[in-house]
Amino acid sequence: MRPLSVAALQTSPVFGDPEATLRRMGERVGRVRGVVPHVQLVMFPELHLPALAPPLEPHDDLAALAVEVPGPVTEELAAIARASEVWLMPGSVFERAEDGEVHNTALVFSPEGDLVASYRKVFPWQPHEPSVPGDGFVTFDVPDVGRLGLSICYDGSFPETCRELAWMGAEAVLQVSLTTTSDRAQELVMAQANAIFNQLYVVSLNAGSPAGLGRSLIVDPEGLVRLQAGDGEELLTDVLDLDAVTRVREYGTAGVSRLWEQATRSVERPFRRQ
Numbered sequence: 471m472r473p474l475s476v477a478a479l480q481t482s483p484v485f486g487d488p489e490a491t492l493r494r495m496g497e498r499v500g501r502v503r504g505v506v507p508h509v510q511l512v513m514f515p516e517l518h519l520p521a522l523a524p525p526l527e528p529h530d531d532l533a534a535l536a537v538e539v540p541g542p543v544t545e546e547l548a549a550i551a552r553a554s555e556v557w558l559m560p561g562s563v564f565e566r567a568e569d570g571e572v573h574n575t576a577l578v579f580s581p582e583g584d585l586v587a588s589y590r591k592v593f594p595w596q597p598h599e600p601s602v603p604g605d606g607f608v609t610f611d612v613p614d615v616g617r618l619g620l621s622i623c624y625d626g627s628f629p630e631t632c633r634e635l636a637w638m639g640a641e642a643v644l645q646v647s648l649t650t651t652s653d654r655a656q657e658l659v660m661a662q663a664n665a666i667f668n669q670l671y672v673v674s675l676n677a678g679s680p681a682g683l684g685r686s687l688i689v690d691p692e693g694l695v696r697l698q699a700g701d702g703e704e705l706l707t708d709v710l711d712l713d714a715v716t717r718v719r720e721y722g723t724a725g726v727s728r729l730w731e732q733a734t735r736s737v738e739r740p741f742r743r744q
Contacts, residue, residue, distance in 0.1 A: 472616055473615070473709050473712075474642065476512075476513065476688070477511070478673060478705070479706075480677065481515065481681075482678055482680060484521055486523060488520055488535065490521075491521040492543070499512050499550050499551075499558065503555075511559065514675075515646050515678075516646040516677070517562055517563070517564070517574065518560065518562075518648075522648075532600060532601070533572055535564050536572045537566065538566055539577065548584070548585065551579035557578065557579070557612060559644055561646050562575055562591070562622055572601050573591065574622060575591070576588070576589045587620060589608035591603065591604055591622040592607065592625060593624050593627065593628050609638045616642070617639040617641055618640060618642050619640030621635070621646075622647070623647040626660050626664060626672075627657070629663075632667065632668050632672070636668040641715040642671035643664070645674045646675050647675065647676040650683060651683075661687060663693070665690065665692075666692070666723065668729075669692070671715070672688070674686060675706070678703045679701045684699055684701040688708050690714060691723075692724060
């Protein structure tokens with residue numbers, strides 16, 4: 471086995487208070503480690519740290535909530551990861567880039583406190599989300615376990631996201647969301663479809679009520695739902711065996727359909743265009 475013990479917190483921030491949200495994150499990561507001593511990776515929802523107001527309340531100026539990466543906030547996040555000795559994905563932040571543009575950026579820290587991955591959302595929820603699109607997809611390696619890909623909410627609505635991450639070697643996709651709209655049901659279908667098409671795990675973590683609609687889920691490489699949360703605050707824990715990706719890709723979904731193997735063969739033999 472190549473086990474990856476995951477804890478995904480379907481939760482809400484301390485609305486309007488990023489500093490209190492960051493402090494509570496540190497406390498909760500420590501508590502998760504106490505409840506699940508073998509946990510390797512801890513996740514929080516999209517835009518958890520900016521502590522946005524509930525969906526029907528007035529929102530702050532998003533540019534004012536933007537932080538530098540790296541910067542003081544990433545230093546504190548690094549300390550949280552280091553203190554609990556976990557891989558930490560604190561959701562995403564509004565990142566102020568060197569050119570002044572604001573991106574919706576997912577971060578990952580190693581148990582040593584290193585910022586190992588920074589991913590700018592390629593598909594913002596247009597026209598509603600004002601952040602500027604990123605220009606590339608990102609993966610990172612957990613030594614002796616495997617390679618993981620990053621995705622943020624609306625990215626999952628575009629098949630190119632998971633497919634590109636799979637081409638880059640990802641065996642699991644960590645997708646953080648802040649979905650407040652009634653299309654969460656469709657997002658769940660797409661999470662399963664992305665897992666099936668690419669024969670990999672998808673961890674789709676949404677914010678819980680009242681920040682979001684919850685219903686987070688973990689899907690295995692055959693598209694089967696391993697866990698699904700309700701609407702409110704919930705802790706999803708699971709141990710993903712990344713060797714299952716190898717098994718499914720070699721023998722096929724349900725022991726029959728070898729989608730990934732056929733897709734890779736098709737790339738080696740380009741299609742004719744009329």
